[in-house]
Amino acid sequence: MGDNVVEVRGLRNQFGSHVVHDGLDLDVRRGEVLGVVGGSGTGKSVLLRAIVGLLRPDAGSVRVLDVDVLRATDAEREAVGRRWGVMFQDGALFSSLTVRQNVEAPMREKLDLEPETMRALADLKLGMAGLPAKAADQYPSELSGGMRKRAGLARALALDPEIVFLDEPTAGLDPIGAAAFDELIAQLQSALGLTVFFVTHDLDSLTAICDRIAVLAEKRVLVTGTMEDMLEVDHPWVRAYFHGPRARAARRA
Secondary structure: OOOEEEEEEEEEEEEOOEEEEEEEEEEEEOOOEEEEEEOOOOOHHHHHHHHOOOOOOOEEEEEEOOEEOOOOOHHHHHHHHOOEEEEOHHHOOOOOOOHHHHHHHHHHHHOOOOHHHHHHHHHHHHHHOOOOHHHHHOOHHHOOHHHHHHHHHHHHOOOOOOEEEEEOOOOOOOHHHHHHHHHHHHHHHHHHOOEEEEEOOOHHHHHHHOOEEEEEEOOEEEEEEOHHHHOOOOOHHHHHHHOOHHHHHHHHO
């Protein structure tokens, strides 16, 4: 795989007669923040779920950290799954568990640790995600939307992953909260050497923290490159998205 930590080749995802992806290829490089964008229905979240094994594609191959996740044994999938973390939209926390217990959940499932050790590690991850100490004993319903997202991020970091998959992490946040979350991701990526797969529609996030951008259109990855590369692409959706007034404002900012 070389410098690629994720390689997707010839991916096809189909639900009934509806084909979402057909012949999709994508590489994710070690240590980069890759922003994945596309119009509604292009299958951004579907792609993420196929990569992490939550959805089995109809055709194609997916390699993550040199493991063929579609053909791996259960033990191989278990081992590689410990090396990534996933943050779903709005955090997807367990409502009946406290925030600390939510972060402990992957540790309890994957690791053999004493309760005191899990508690200390969970509190460390919550602090890394920028949450105050008092949030650990609260339930998700007692948190703001932005705090729930940070708790979801802390849970994604629970097993010290090499890759973090983020599904629309700034959706629903006000501009100040979204900018703060972007800054947090950039800081964690730099400090921990993470590779970040970042599904988003937020032009500010793309401009602020993404090293490369992958555009989903026409059932595949239409183009991959830097923000400057996107400005040169002659495709109707790409031009409308990256040359619109919001895109110009994001670049000025």
